[in-house]
Amino acid sequence: MGLNKRDVTLLVIVAILCLFAPFILNPFPEGSAMAQFNAGYPDLMQRLVIFGIFAIGFNILFGLTGYLSFGHAAFLGVGSYAAIWMMKLLTMNVIPAIIISVLVAGLFSLLVGWISLRRSGIYFSILTLAFAQMSYSLAYSVLTPITGGETGLQPKVNDPRILDGALAEGQTPRANLFGLQMNQSYEMAVGDWVFTFNAGYYLAAIVMLIAFYISIRIFRSPFGMMLRAVKSNQQRLNYTGLNAKPYTLAAFVISGMYAGLAGGLLVAMDTQVGAERMFWTASGEVVLMTILGGAGTLIGPVLGAGFIKYMENIVSKINKSILEQWFAFMPDGIEDLLVTLVYPFIGKGWHLTLGILFMLVVIFLPGGLVEGGQRVGRLFKRKKPAGDKPDGKTTPAE
């Protein structure tokens, strides 16, 4: 497959994690107090891998070339809109939707990149941010006939869907892969545990593995080396007579296509698009994911994406009554005190928790979660680290 042994190991580990995610994410038995922290339900598992793809793509641009795009959510959104229109007009099969989302996002990123890459550093970031906000505003109001505005778009019973047969009476259109519905699940009960195997999740996971494999190949290719050269010293690169722009533009378009792929998959799993997914906070989120996990590393962005989505979906759902349950065994005064102390950090306060963790990671683990993992690994290995690794796996974020 054109990979060295280390990379094969990494890919296999990721594949195994994806395959057994329903088990790994559901470590606590149903009905126990800890079941609150189970993440093995289809929607979240799908989001974990899809935002993993988004972050992998973003990392190709940011991790390799150092260009910080603050507008990547626009490509995700454009991909989503393309996908939903494909579903409305052509077929509810997800394959055409995903393909078109990648293509449209690629074209759009070519346009945005071609303009934005005339500048670098903060100016580049601001340009991309401006493009993304512009897309958001257009989608939210001006383009309402195409985008559905605030309400967004959903497949409706009376859409044309020229390739699909007529729906049976009382059926709603559902996203499927040649008849296999994306929301179909098989549930396995083992003792007190219930594990859910969802068709959509496994499709998304396979796509993520392919995306991950391509990302490894890009990292290890001469092209990837050129991108790293852009990051380390663009001026020197220019003086040697090389034009960096084609390389950076290619990286930009590739990462835009990754974002479009993620957008298309989001629609395939949950057939609804809203303009909010292009908002600047969504662009900021992927930056957070990448830095939190470890920019410039292969696995980092996936970990970061998983971490943030887990926080968003699990911590934000802990409410006061659940806290009171947890601390119910304490004496009354202490219980109230603990509830008051913890309450600001859960539920709607999950942003606060995330912010604190992000700061801790950036300050103490500049290489992100990957660096944290390596430090723990070193503790157990009891030998000196092998120095600079040429494969970029330990390159910290800049």
Next chain:
Amino acid sequence: MSNSKLTRRGLIKTGAVAGAAGLALPTYLRADGHAGFLNAPAGSTVTLGFNVPQSGPYADEGADELRAYELAVEHLNGEGDGGMMNTFTSKALKGNGILGKKVEYVTGDTQTKSDAARASAKSMIEKDGAIMITGGSSSGVAVAVQALCQEAGVIFMAGLTHSNDTTGKDRRANGFRHFFNSYMSGAALAPVLANAYGTDRKAYHLTADYNWGYTTEEAVKTSTEAMGWETVNAVKTPLTQTDFSSYIAPVLQSGADTLVLNHYGGNMVNSLTNAVQFGLRDKQVNGKDFQIIVPLYSRLMAKGAGANVKGIFGSTNWHWSLQDEGSKAFVKSFGTKYGFPPSQAAHTCYVQALLYADAVERAGSFNPCAVVEALEGFEFDGMGNGKTLYRADDHQCFKDVLVVKGKENPSSEFDLLEVVEVTPVEQVTYAPDHPQFAGGSLGTCNPGA
């Protein structure tokens, strides 16, 4: 720590065990008709999902909605003073939970974003086994979550959503709305405005640039034009706008003598404040006093705009100062628990929770299709809005609409609006295929399994 929290998974496990032993399902499941649909509650509890904005622009409303839901759960479980359960004309609810099952709930944050709202609702359905999702404070979210609930096969009881689309072109069989809509606002306001300001006014609309703004503008325009008003101009303003002075300056040059602000929440607070600061209300145009109208009012908005709301007309779904038995009972139990009167968002959410529970009781099953059947065409009273009908054609509640006016001399920080007129339901009723609502179809109910 409860270890008896049974969910859809619980049921499946039960089923698996029963199947493995070569037995049929336990009889109590069959007898109650509790199988054959998604998230059928199998234990002694039933889980409802309260999906409200806890962050973002409507967080205040979301917090009030959550208070109302907590109160409703208390009353359903037989705690507290029972609130509107005592005045509700249907007496199916006994204060022992729903169908004898204790009501539990999970909460989520919609962030007033349709993506986040759907993610939150999905986790309630897939992880927590919620049998019904309710709440929300914007039409975009309501439409998105309603479609999700239809796909997944649970009931959606909309919270605060005023756009025509929710029960118009985006209506769904599994979704129900108690709140009133843009058309009703227009139809209720027009006669009152004609009385107060005459029938030869020239109106200028400022409209928030998104779906709710469009439907409200259309509704108010149609109803006011029908009684003789002329619409001079309608200008869209970006939702994120905070300073409306550049939009207000051209109003006077246009020759209009009435300004209609199709804005909600912070938008309305800012645009009204700007308009008043520009001295619009002291102006004379066409020999008439300049007037401002706000089609959709809420107490929280009135509070934000302060003294500027005095004497300004608008419509609202419900107001705590109403003197019918239902409203009094609700205000009393809400006030006792939280120390201040409920908002209209709290009212509609509380009523929705009770209506759902009552429908389940009457249907004798949690099956969404049975619930839909029980709610369709259901007539009730004693919930604060007088006689109300849940119309079968579009799952919209038809009831009296309140036309309110900013109070000249408020006696407290909650006493900001006075009810000018209670527009009878006949006047705000429309055909299900009215042009402002056309293009949607309910489809059929989906029980999910």
